[in-house]
Amino acid sequence: MSKIEKVAVLGAGSWGTALSIVLADNGHEVRLWGHKPDQIEEINQHHSNQKYLPNIELPNNIIGYSSLEEAVSGLDLIVLAVPTKAIREVLGKVRSFQKSPLTIVHVSKGIEPDTFMRISEMIQEELPKDLYESIVVLSGPSHAEEVALRQPTTVTSSSQNITAAERVQDLFINQHFRVYTNPDIIGVEIGGALKNIIALAAGISDGLGYGDNAKAALMTRGLAEITRLGVKMGASPLTFAGLTGIGDLIVTCTSVHSRNWRAGNLLGKGKSLQEVLDNMGMVVEGVRTTKAAWQLAKKYEVNMPITDALYGVLFNNGNAKAAVDELMGRVKTHEMEDLTI
Structure with missing residues (x-):
């Protein structure tokens, strides 16, 4: 000590x-x-x-x-x-x-x-x-x-x-x-910030009544998005396989303690963003971070479909169910090719 x-x-x-x-x-x-x-x-x-x-x-x-x-x-x-x-x-x-x-x-x-x-x-x-x-x-x-x-x-x-x-x-x-x-301070900060976006999406999925399969897919593909952007910004890809990457992602996407998951859950149940924020009574960092990550994806020309979909729900009055359905209907690709850094 x-x-x-x-x-x-x-x-x-x-x-x-x-x-x-x-x-x-x-x-x-x-x-x-x-x-x-x-x-x-x-x-x-x-x-x-x-x-x-x-x-x-x-x-x-x-x-x-x-x-x-x-x-x-x-x-x-x-x-x-x-x-x-x-x-x-x-x-x-x-x-x-x-x-x-x-x-x-x-x-x-x-x-x-x-x-x-x-x-x-x-x-x-x-x-x-x-x-x-x-x-x-x-x-x-x-x-x-x-x-x-x-x-x-x-x-x-x-x-x-x-x-x-x-x-x-x-x-x-x-x-x-x-x-x-x-x-790797860049990777640690990026992993800690962007996992809140995926937690919001996971909460929406749960709020819509979808099961563990959907949430596992969101978390896995979400980690790929976080890693792609993080590496473009100068982070080590190994950081995202550690505590501040997949570790933080798991705990934030799966726990009722997570205010980002809870906020997403309310969105999935049909509440408006303002209603959700009023209900929470605490800061939901993932909302601001979604806007920042959406802007960063454009700047670095990184493909981030989950972030794109969530941005539409939060800031363009998009329909949560339609956003999830759109993610599932994306053009087919190879998993390893899509994970390539």
């Missing part, structure tokens, strides 16, 4: 809180920042975060902060656990008062529409070079609900700086939470 450290986790949702529990279990001093004062008061007074992790008792060494400046004061490592759409806003505030370089660990999964940026690229754009020492991605098949219950979970720590990746590995690893390292 690593030396005891002070760590700020920015984002008091389910994932930020679950990771705070892992860090606290390892003996670290954890500052959990959130922008809702009543939530922070609950964390400090009752050691709970009922909205996001009901019936979970938080360790005493997790201290809630409503002041972002106080949360990061005197630290050299922060865990960025806010939704993709909030990253620039939060980093802009950090930039306004931070004076020394940080190691930034981001745990969100998404791609920014229009800019096509991965989260590590957004961080690099938002912070001056003298304010970040290293950027590390922590990603993999990991539901917050299970991590908070200390059920066995395995993830990947990825960075261009292997020393930073190993520091984060040491920070988090314990008997319940195993951490591997991987230098």
Whole structure:
């Protein structure tokens, strides 16, 4: 286990809180920042975060902060656990008062529409070079609900700086939470982001009443799409056979814990996108990522039929059943030829 450290986790949702529990279990001093004062008061007074992790008792060494400046004061490592759409806003505030370089660990999964940026690229754009020492991605098949219950979970720590990746590995690893390292930050980020698209599609398939055969096909062909685009963007194809590729795809497409699967399931049952988002009450990263991936597919001239079909359903009022039927009726091809990278 690593030396005891002070760590700020920015984002008091389910994932930020679950990771705070892992860090606290390892003996670290954890500052959990959130922008809702009543939530922070609950964390400090009752050691709970009922909205996001009901019936979970938080360790005493997790201290809630409503002041972002106080949360990061005197630290050299922060865990960025806010939704993709909030990253620039939060980093802009950090930039306004931070004076020394940080190691930034981001745990969100998404791609920014229009800019096509991965989260590590957004961080690099938002912070001056003298304010970040290293950027590390922590990603993999990991539901917050299970991590908070200390059920066995395995993830990947990825960075261009292997020393930073190993520091984060040491920070988090314990008997319940195993951490591997991987230098392919592009592949880790692409796999973590794009699996949410396939999870939406899998949820739609289930919502339509289709069976395991259809979902297995969507997951397998979806992995081929993710790999094709990822490799075009500079990722290693081997990464997509690992935890942040097929591992994350399996857990997100098959579990009721997955908010992307749940959103797709509601779409398959006939709800509108706005109704689904209102019903969820939490960010569904796959919606924004579908738009970004659709744009990237055009830019890199990569064939992504599942992404195309989902884009039509989400943004062009397409019919979910017709989209699935269209996927099944595509022109015949050889599987291995279609998988060729």
